[in-house]
Amino acid sequence: MTLPYAIMIFITLQRISELIIAQSNTKALLARGAVEFGRSHYPVMVLMHASWLAVLWAMVGGAPVNMALLAVFAVLQAMRVWVLATLGRRWTTRIIVPKDEAPISSGPFRIMRHPNYFVVICEIAVVPLMFGLVWVAALYSVLNAxxxxxxxxxxxxxYSPA
Known part of the structure; x- marks a missing residue:
């Protein structure tokens, strides 16, 4: 197996496991009376991320891997784990607002308001660039923005007071 495919397997398995965790957390939050917002844009977001993965799978082939960008990707994964660990059972891929609970303000949320989005913004650019796929990084960075x-x-x- 080549390094590009090993990286793609890692990313794909990571995303699948995150979706499973998010689904479990979403069910638990909703059962406790939390409310979902932004439901209408969610399928578009899922389609965008799925197509990003599909394009990468189709294009990476035997592409060389930029090792400096692989190191950046590794740092981004550590940041992702920090965000997920900080949010715990409140982490989900949807916008779920728990009843009578303030937004999380610890961990990376002390530094920035949307650290997970920062990680995703970086990943959407860094992963394709790691494989030399500048057009994929540019296109999906615009779509993600x-x-x-x-x-x-x-x-x-x-999360704004009503």
Whole structure:
């Protein structure tokens, strides 16, 4: 197995496991009375991320791997783990607002308001660039920026006092 495919297997398995965890957390949060926001844009976000993965799978082949960007990717994974560990059972891929609970303000949330989005922004660019796929990094960075414009507005509105 080549390094590009090993990286893609890692990313794919990571995303699948995150979806399983997110689904479990979402069910638990909703059962406790939490409310979902931004439901209408969620399928578009999933399609964008799935197509990013599909394009990468189709394009990486025997591409050389930029080892400096692989190191950046490794740091991003550590940041991702920090975000998920900080959010714990509140982490989900949807915008789920628990009843009577303030937004998390510890861990990476002390440093920035949306650290998971920062990680995703970086990954969407770094992973394709690691394989020399500049056009994939550019295209999906633009698509992700548009998605995050919608998503962050929905999330900020969901947590704003009524």
């Amino acid at each position: 548009a998605m995050l414009w919608v998503r962050i507005r929905a999330e900020n509105a969901a």
